[in-house]
Amino acid sequence: MKELLTNANRIQGEIVIPGDKSISHRSIMFAAIAHGTSKITGFLHAEDCISTMNIFRALGVQIDELEDGSVIVHGKGIEGLQAPSEALDAGNSGTTMRLLAGLFSGFPFKLKMIGDASLSKRPMNRVMIPLRQMGASISGSEGSEFAPLYIQPVDHLNAIEYDMPVASAQVKSSILLAGLTAKGTTIIHEKEKSRDHTERMLRQFGVNIEVDDKDISLEGGQTLTASDVKVPADISSAAFFIVAALLVKDSQLRMPNVGLNPTRAGIIEVLKNMGAFIETEYNETGLSADLTVQSSDLKGTEFGGDIIPTLIDEIPIIALAATQAEGTTIIRDAQELKVKETDRIQVTAQELNKMGANIIETEDGMIITGPTPLHAADVDSHGDHRIGMMLQIAALLVEEGTVNLADAEAVNISFPSFFDDLASIVD
Ligand SMILES: O=C(O)C1=C[C@@H](OP(=O)(O)O)[C@@H](O)[C@H](O)C1
Numbered sequence: 001m002k003e004l005l006t007n008a009n010r011i012q013g014e015i016v017i018p019g020d021k022s023i024s025h026r027s028i029m030f031a032a033i034a035h036g037t038s039k040i041t042g043f044l045h046a047e048d049c050i051s052t053m054n055i056f057r058a059l060g061v062q063i064d065e066l067e068d069g070s071v072i073v074h075g076k077g078i079e080g081l082q083a084p085s086e087a088l089d090a091g092n093s094g095t096t097m098r099l100l101a102g103l104f105s106g107f108p109f110k111l112k113m114i115g116d117a118s119l120s121k122r123p124m125n126r127v128m129i130p131l132r133q134m135g136a137s138i139s140g141s142e143g144s145e146f147a148p149l150y151i152q153p154v155d156h157l158n159a160i161e162y163d164m165p166v167a168s169a170q171v172k173s174s175i176l177l178a179g180l181t182a183k184g185t186t187i188i189h190e191k192e193k194s195r196d197h198t199e200r201m202l203r204q205f206g207v208n209i210e211v212d213d214k215d216i217s218l219e220g221g222q223t224l225t226a227s228d229v230k231v232p233a234d235i236s237s238a239a240f241f242i243v244a245a246l247l248v249k250d251s252q253l254r255m256p257n258v259g260l261n262p263t264r265a266g267i268i269e270v271l272k273n274m275g276a277f278i279e280t281e282y283n284e285t286g287l288s289a290d291l292t293v294q295s296s297d298l299k300g301t302e303f304g305g306d307i308i309p310t311l312i313d314e315i316p317i318i319a320l321a322a323t324q325a326e327g328t329t330i331i332r333d334a335q336e337l338k339v340k341e342t343d344r345i346q347v348t349a350q351e352l353n354k355m356g357a358n359i360i361e362t363e364d365g366m367i368i369t370g371p372t373p374l375h376a377a378d379v380d381s382h383g384d385h386r387i388g389m390m391l392q393i394a395a396l397l398v399e400e401g402t403v404n405l406a407d408a409e410a411v412n413i414s415f416p417s418f419f420d421d422l423a424s425i426v427d
C-alpha cells in the first residue's frame with residue numbers, strides 16, 4: 001500500500017513528461033530490423049518499452065543505453081536476427097506482443113512469446129486471425145487465443161486485403177509488419193482511424209507505404225534503413241498532469257513538447273469542450289506542442305464514435321475530470337476499454353465510486369454525474385498503471401484523511417517517475 005498525496009493547494013511550474021510509449025516501442029522495433037545504426041532520443045525507459053528492448057537483445061541486436069537517456073540500436077536487418085534460446089517475454093505490454101506476433105510470423109525460426117498474468121488474459125485472436133489468413137502458423141496456449149503464443153516458421157506469408165473489425169493500432173500494425181515479409185501488397189481498411197505511428201515511422205525508415213485516410217497499403221519485401229528518432233513527450237502520460245492542473249484550484253502548469261499527433265489528441269478536444277483552459281503552442285512539425293494548462297470550471301459533455309480511438313487510454317482520467325464537472329458526462333463506443341490491462345470501465349467506476357463519485361457503468365462506456373466531492377478511501381490499481389495514476393490525481397482532491405493505493409508499482413509500466421514528478425509541482 002502506498003499513501004498518496006492528498007489535499008493539494010495548487011499546482012505550479014513546468015514539468016518534462018517522459019517519452020511517448022507507442023513511439024518508443026516502434027523506434028526499437030524498426031531500428032532493430034533496419035540496416036545501420038539509429039539513435040533514439042527521448043526514449044521512454046519504462047517497463048513496457050524495456051520488454052520490447054530485451055526481446056530484440058534476445059534476437060541478437062546490440063542496443064546501448066547511454067547516460068543521457070538516449071539509445072543506440074545497431075540494426076541487423078530482418079534477415080540478420082537470430083533465433084532466441086528462450087521464450088520472449090512481453091511482460092505487461094499488449095503493444096509488444098501484438099506487433100511482434102506480426103513481425104515474427106514471417107521469421108524462419110520458431111518462437112514462443114509469453115506475458116504476465118494480465119497480458120495472458122488479453123485477446124489475441126484479433127491478430128492471430130488475420131495473420132493465419134496470411135499463412136502464418138500461430139497459436140495460443142492449449143488451443144485458446146491467449147498467451148503464451150507459439151509461432152512456427154512457414155514457407156512464406158501472402159499479403160491480404162483486410163477490413164479491420166475493431167479500431168486498433170496494434171492490430172493494424174501487426175498486419176503491416178507481417179506485410180513487410182509477405183509476398184504481394186498488404187491492404188488495410190480501417191473503419192475509424194487509429195493512431196498512425198507505424199505508418200509515419202515506417203516511412204521515416206525508408207519504407208514505401210501509401211496512406212489514404214483509412215486505407216493503407218504496403219508492398220512486401222521492402223527493407224528498412226536506419227534513422228534517428230526524436231520521441232516527443234507522451235500525451236497519455238501528460239493527461240494525468242493536465243487534469244490535475246485543471247481540477248486543483250489556482251494552478252498553472254507548462255509541459256514542453258508533448259506529442260499531439262491528431263490520431264492521439266482527442267483528449268484536448270474533449271477537455272476544451274468541457275471548458276478547460278489549455279493553450280497549445282505547436283512546434284514546426286505540427287505533431288507536438290508546448291502545453292499550458294490552468295485551473296478551470298468544467299461542465300459535463302458527451303462523446304463517442306470516431307474520437308474514441310484518439311483518446312482510448314485517457315478515458316479513466318477524463319472520467320475523473322467528469323466527476324468534478326457540472327452536469328452529466330456520457331461516454332459511448334468505448335467497449336475496447338474492457339480488454340486493456342484491466343476492464344477499465346468497471347475498475348474506473350468501482351474505484352472512483354469508493355471515493356464518492358457517481359459513475360454508472362454501461363455496456364460501452366460510463367455515465368458520470370458531477371460535481372461530487374471526493375473523500376478518503378483505500379483504493380486499488382488492480383495492477384493497471386493508468387488506473388493507479390488516475391487514482392493519485394483523484395486523491396489530490398481529498399481534503400481530509402488518508403488515501404492508500406494498493407499495487408502502486410504498476411505506474412512503472414509507463415511512467416516510473418510519476419509520483420516524484422507530481423510531488424515536485426504540488427503545493
Ligand atoms: O499501438 C499502440 O501503441 C497502442 C494502441 C492502443 O491499443 P489498441 O490497438 O488495442 O487499441 C493503445 O491502447 C495502446 O496503449 C498503445
Ligand SMILES: C=C(OP(=O)(O)O)C(=O)O
Pocket residue numbers: 048092093094095096313340341386414
Ligand atoms: C493499453 C495500454 O498498453 P498495451 O496495450 O500496450 O498494454 C496502455 O498503455 O494503456
